[in-house]
Amino acid sequence: MNQVLDGFRFSLCFAFLLYASWKDLKTREVSNKVWIIFGPLAFTLTFIELLRYENLDLPLYGICFGLTAAFSIILFYSGGFGGADAKALMCLALALPFYPEGLLTPVWGEISPISQSFFPITVFSNSVLLAAATAVYMFLHNIISHKIAKKKLFDEEFENESFGRKILVLITGYKVSVKKLKERWHLYPLEDLENVEGELKRKLVILPKDEGRNAIVERLVGAVKTRKIQDKVWATPGLPMLIFITAGLIIALFLGDIIWICISFLLG
Numbered sequence: 553m554n555q556v557l558d559g560f561r562f563s564l565c566f567a568f569l570l571y572a573s574w575k576d577l578k579t580r581e582v583s584n585k586v587w588i589i590f591g592p593l594a595f596t597l598t599f600i601e602l603l604r605y606e607n608l609d610l611p612l613y614g615i616c617f618g619l620t621a622a623f624s625i626i627l628f629y630s631g632g633f634g635g636a637d638a639k640a641l642m643c644l645a646l647a648l649p650f651y652p653e654g655l656l657t658p659v660w661g662e663i664s665p666i667s668q669s670f671f672p673i674t675v676f677s678n679s680v681l682l683a684a685a686t687a688v689y690m691f692l693h694n695i696i697s698h699k700i701a702k703k704k705l706f707d708e709e710f711e712n713e714s715f716g717r718k719i720l721v722l723i724t725g726y727k728v729s730v731k732k733l734k735e736r737w738h739l740y741p742l743e744d745l746e747n748v749e750g751e752l753k754r755k756l757v758i759l760p761k762d763e764g765r766n767a768i769v770e771r772l773v774g775a776v777k778t779r780k781i782q783d784k785v786w787a788t789p790g791l792p793m794l795i796f797i798t799a800g801l802i803i804a805l806f807l808g809d810i811i812w813i814c815i816s817f818l819l820g
Contacts, residue, residue: 557601558655561647562805564593569798572640576794580738582636587643594647612669613649620645620672631759637793644801645672656805664812667804674809679800681810683791687723694722707782709754710743717756725788730776733787734769742786745771752780760788 568590575582602610624641627633633641651658651667651674667674698705706718725742733739740760745752745768752775757768775781803810 554601554605555654557597558652561594561597561601562652562655564590564597565644565647565801566798568643569640569794569801572636573792573795573798576636576792580790580792582794584639587636587639590643591639591646594643598647598649609650616649616670616672617642617645619670623673623676631761634793637797640794640797641672641676644675644797648672648801652805658804658808659806660808660813662808662812662816664809666812667809671804674804674812675797675800677800678803678810679793679796682799682803683793683796686791690726691723694726697726707754709781710756713756717758720758721756721786725786727784728787729783730769730772730785731783733785734773738790739787740765740790741768741772742788743772744768745775745781754781756786760790 568586572582572586575586598613599610602613621642624633624638628635628638648671650669651663651671653663653668657663664674666677694705705722706713710718721742728739733741742757742760743754744757745754747753772781772785776783807813
């Protein structure tokens, strides 16, 4: 019966996270109804299993959810997470607070201490590493494409921008036409215009947000129409983080904790 409940919780996570990932990819929005259904179902299945078979783990269950919820909320309010991402991680803590040892064994063979007691943190760390891999791809894409085009990465207007800000733009975005930026709502501008002594100045934007996006786009469109700036501007697609969370879960279940694997390998 224990394995059956593990199987239900396992399947529940996959079903809801796959659906949420698909919605995140298509619309960058996930209805709260998903989490309203997912959360209570996850809690009910996990609570019944722990109450009947492993009631000594009930306090740890509460601690795991509390820490995961606090961590998710902090990330959300600091701008590192979207609302749906935070809710997904909290629902995951309700469904799979600990690695389901009775159901699966990771390919690596060893379950990390974090996975044993705080499995959602392992999923999060795996998802962050996967998302970071896209930064490497973005950086190489920008360097290679500009070398081929034999153009400067940044126009002269950005010469006063810091090296750090330029690097952040290179690993999170790429250049697109203003027309494409306006048409594709999931693209966020990584540059803006400000009026300095009656003259428009371009500046890089490091943390783009939904609020004010359309206003920035309209400023850029207007500047292109009046030929004050070139048509190509820096933009970011905004990573659908739920896809990385789902992939991080799959890797955590079948392969293991990537960071723990790397540490274990380095330490021999």
